[in-house]
Amino acid sequence: MDVRSRILEAALGLLAESGAHELTQPRVARAAGVRQSHLTYYFPTRAELMQAVARHSIERLAGELAHAREHSPSQVARGIAEGSSDKRTVRVMLGLVAAADRDPAIKRALRRFVGELRGIMAPALASGGLRAEPECVAFFHSVVIGCAVLQLARDNSEARAEARAVLQMAARCIARGKR
Amino acid sequence: MDVRSRILEAALGLLAESGAHELTQPRVARAAGVRQSHLTYYFPTRAELMQAVARHSIERLAGELAHAREHSPSQVARGIAEGSSDKRTVRVMLGLVAAADRDPAIKRALRRFVGELRGIMAPALASGGLRAEPECVAFFHSVVIGCAVLQLARDNSEARAEARAVLQMAARCIARGKR
DNA sequence: GTCTATAGATAGATAGAC
DNA sequence: GTCTATCTATCTATAGAC
Numbered sequence: 001m002d003v004r005s006r007i008l009e010a011a012l013g014l015l016a017e018s019g020a021h022e023l024t025q026p027r028v029a030r031a032a033g034v035r036q037s038h039l040t041y042y043f044p045t046r047a048e049l050m051q052a053v054a055r056h057s058i059e060r061l062a063g064e065l066a067h068a069r070e071h072s073p074s075q076v077a078r079g080i081a082e083g084s085s086d087k088r089t090v091r092v093m094l095g096l097v098a099a100a101d102r103d104p105a106i107k108r109a110l111r112r113f114v115g116e117l118r119g120i121m122a123p124a125l126a127s128g129g130l131r132a133e134p135e136c137v138a139f140f141h142s143v144v145i146g147c148a149v150l151q152l153a154r155d156n157s158e159a160r161a162e163a164r165a166v167l168q169m170a171a172r173c174i175a176r177g178k179r
Numbered sequence: 180m181d182v183r184s185r186i187l188e189a190a191l192g193l194l195a196e197s198g199a200h201e202l203t204q205p206r207v208a209r210a211a212g213v214r215q216s217h218l219t220y221y222f223p224t225r226a227e228l229m230q231a232v233a234r235h236s237i238e239r240l241a242g243e244l245a246h247a248r249e250h251s252p253s254q255v256a257r258g259i260a261e262g263s264s265d266k267r268t269v270r271v272m273l274g275l276v277a278a279a280d281r282d283p284a285i286k287r288a289l290r291r292f293v294g295e296l297r298g299i300m301a302p303a304l305a306s307g308g309l310r311a312e313p314e315c316v317a318f319f320h321s322v323v324i325g326c327a328v329l330q331l332a333r334d335n336s337e338a339r340a341e342a343r344a345v346l347q348m349a350a351r352c353i354a355r356g357k358r
Numbered sequence: 359g360t361c362t363a364t365a366g367a368t369a370g371a372t373a374g375a376c
Numbered sequence: 377g378t379c380t381a382t383c384t385a386t387c388t389a390t391a392g393a394c
Contacts, residue, residue, distance in 0.1 A: 003359080019277055024387060037390085038360060046388065087280075094277060097332040098198055101270065110332050139345045145328050146321030153276040153289050166318045173352040182377080203369060216372085217378060225370065361394070369386070376379075 004042050007032045008056040015053065016088035020095035023053065050099050054106045057092050058113045065120045073127035076120060084148040085163060091152070093145075117141070129176055136174040143170040183221050186211045187235040194232065195267035199274035202232065229278050233285045236271050237292045244299045252306035255299060263327040264342060270331070272324075296320070308355055315353040322349040 001009070010032035014022040025046065029036040043049035061083070068079040083089045100107040118137045125140060126132040147163040180188070189211035193201040204225065208215040222228035240262070247258040262268045279286040297316045304319060305311040326342040 019280055021277070021281070025389090026387065035361065036388090037362080037364095040389065041359070044389080091280065094273060094328075097328060098200070098273060098277070100332050101198055101266075101334075102200070107332070107334060111335075114329070114333065135344055135348065138341050139322075139348050142325030142329060142342075142345050143318075143321050144325065146323065146325030149273075149276060149324050149328060150293070150321060153279050153286070154293065155280075155286060156290075162317050163321075165314055166321050169314065169318050169352075173348075204371085205369065214379065215370090216380080216382095219371065220377070223371080359394105361392100363391085363393100365388105365390075367386105367388080370384085372383080373381085374379100375381100376377105 003032075003034060003038075007034065007039055007042060008052060011049065011053045012057055012060065012092065015057065015095050016092050019091050020098055023050070023095070025049070047103060050103065051105050051109070054096050054099060054109050057096060058109060061089070061092070062113065062116050062120070065117065069120060069124070073124040076124035077128055080121060080124070080144060081167065084144045084167075085151060085160065087152055087155070090148045094149070094152070114141075125174070128171070130171060131174045131176055140170055140174060143167060182211075182213060182217075186213065186218060186221060187231060190228065190232045191236055191239065191271065194236065194274050195271050198270045199277055202229070202274070204228070226282060229282065230284050230288070233275050233278060233288050236275060237288060240268070240271070241292065241295050241299070244296065248299055248303075252303040255303035256307055259300060259303070259323060260346065263323045263346075264330060264339065266331055266334070269327045273328070273331070293320075304353070307350070309350060310353045310355055319349055319353060322346060 007028060011023060011028045014027060014031055025039055026036050028049070029039040032039070039049070043052060064083075065076060065079055068075040096106065096110055100110045118134075118141060121141065122132040122137050125137065130136070130140075143166060147166055151159045151163050153159075186207060190202060190207045193206060193210055204218055205215050207228070208218040211218070218228075222231060243262075244255060244258055247254040275285065275289060279289045297313075297320060300320065301311040301313075301316050304316065309315070309319070322345060326345055330338045330342050332338075
């Protein structure tokens with residue numbers, strides 16, 4: 001793996017493990033096994049590093065979903081459910097949202113990602129007997145994110161059980177043939 | 180207003196305006212009009228400052244809702260809808276979630292707040308003709324948070340319109356008389 | 359591409375006078 | 377409770393040798 005990729009992998013790991021707070025040049029460099037001044041050769045400013053980390057994280061998340069898609073739509077659904085209950089994934093997402101709030105470039109990347117994610121999500125919902133109109137996909141996506149955030153914020157078994165119940169409820173709401 | 184309150188107000192302002200990234204001792208002190216070394220008299224460590232800011236933010240958010248409740252349940256509903264589309268409020272919430280992820284004390288405060296918020300939310304939903312069982316409140320709460328995060332992340336008119344549509348859809352899902 | 363070295367800024371925290 | 381002064385650690389960024 002080339003150095004640039006090693007750096008991005010290390011950054012993603014820190015982001016997933018401890019949140020955006022850990023994403024500093026010295027820590028990323030140490031985790032990647034390069035000198036800090038070498039890191040700035042690839043990413044001259046912190047903003048460029050963050051943008052690259054955002055793109056890399058998004059590629060990763062989208063890639064995992066696309067990979068699941070090769071198997072079956074139900075696996076996509078499971079992947080989304082697992083991702084939304086995986087603290088590492090949620091930390092990455094919240095970090096990207098916070099970064100997007102301060103950097104339009106990251107905001108654009110996140111917009112594209114939302115579109116892409118929903119493009120993957122829609123057929124998975126459809127094959128699960130759920131409605132896949134854009135409105136329904138947006139609805140389900142919102143529920144998934146809400147559950148994920150509430151779960152990371154509270155982080156106990158009660159929150160996990162609640163997330164499961166709420167997601168099932170959301171699925172019933174967009175079940176085909178209803179309303 | 181005493182100094183301690185001024186500090187917390189200033190911190191909340193920074194958090195709402197620019198996110199958790201801005202919450203440093205020097206910036207908070209400057210915004211509050213005190214010396215940094217004076218700030219550490221009230222909050223000896225950064226962790227204590229963060230915990231106090233969390234408590235203060237939560238009191239503020241809960242207070243605004245409780246105040247709306249004195250008027251009418253529909254105002255509570257409007258307050259929740261407005262809060263979830265107000266970037267300042269969402270920044271505060273995301274900052275607290277990120278802080279809770281690293282500090283169990285903040286996590287506990289956030290858990291209590293979720294309970295409190297839902298206690299206010301439930302009768303508002305009920306008086307709006309919606310079901311107010313805990314499951315339904317948790318469901319609606321999740322949708323609100325998901326919409327808020329998606330909106331902050333993308334921040335355009337499309338996202339705003341989508342959030343409105345999704346919230347209305349969620350309301351229809353827990354309308355009384357429906358399954 | 360990789361390294362050493364270092365500058366300049368900012369953050370967190372403490373000691374002690376008043 | 378408020379202040380000055382200061383220390384240490386950390387972060388971002390640049391210059392220049394190899």
